[in-house]
Amino acid sequence: MTALTITIPGAAVGKGRPRFGNGRTYTDSKTLNAEAFVRACAMDAMPSVPLDIPVSLDIEITKAVPASWSNVRRRKALEGALPATGKPDLDNVVKLLGDALNGIIWRDDSLIASVSAVRRYGPCDQTVVRVRVIGEAPA
Numbered sequence: 001m002t003a004l005t006i007t008i009p010g011a012a013v014g015k016g017r018p019r020f021g022n023g024r025t026y027t028d029s030k031t032l033n034a035e036a037f038v039r040a041c042a043m044d045a046m047p048s049v050p051l052d053i054p055v056s057l058d059i060e061i062t063k064a065v066p067a068s069w070s071n072v073r074r075r076k077a078l079e080g081a082l083p084a085t086g087k088p089d090l091d092n093v094v095k096l097l098g099d100a101l102n103g104i105i106w107r108d109d110s111l112i113a114s115v116s117a118v119r120r121y122g123p124c125d126q127t128v129v130r131v132r133v134i135g136e137a138p139a
Helices: 029-042 071-079 090-100
Strands: 003-009 019-021 024-026 055-064 112-122 126-133
Touching: 003 029, 029 090, 055 090, 071 112, 090 112, 090 126
Parallel strands: 055 112
Antiparallel strands: 003 126, 019 024, 055 126
């Protein structure tokens, strides 16, 4: 296996900040649910054993054009003339994907050697993650 693609339908979700209460630290339920959904989407693409070699990620986040936008603004967005910005922060989405795919696609997200992430407008909300093997197993 040299590459695999994971498609995650729906709006991208960013990793939430850790929460504190009753003397402990915990992850909020929105983050836990989003990570579980990403893992479920990855099950079709998963290798027989999680990768234990360096990988590269190409992440493409597609954000649906708001229905309230004019036809001119909609066309510009779909042509790529308008950058897709806003919440969630791009780095938080990358963090959630890295953590969610631990033990499924790779042994640990410390094996991610490079990341390319882009957010753009498109017809529907979805995230596509392309994982490429870029190294060899350690001797």
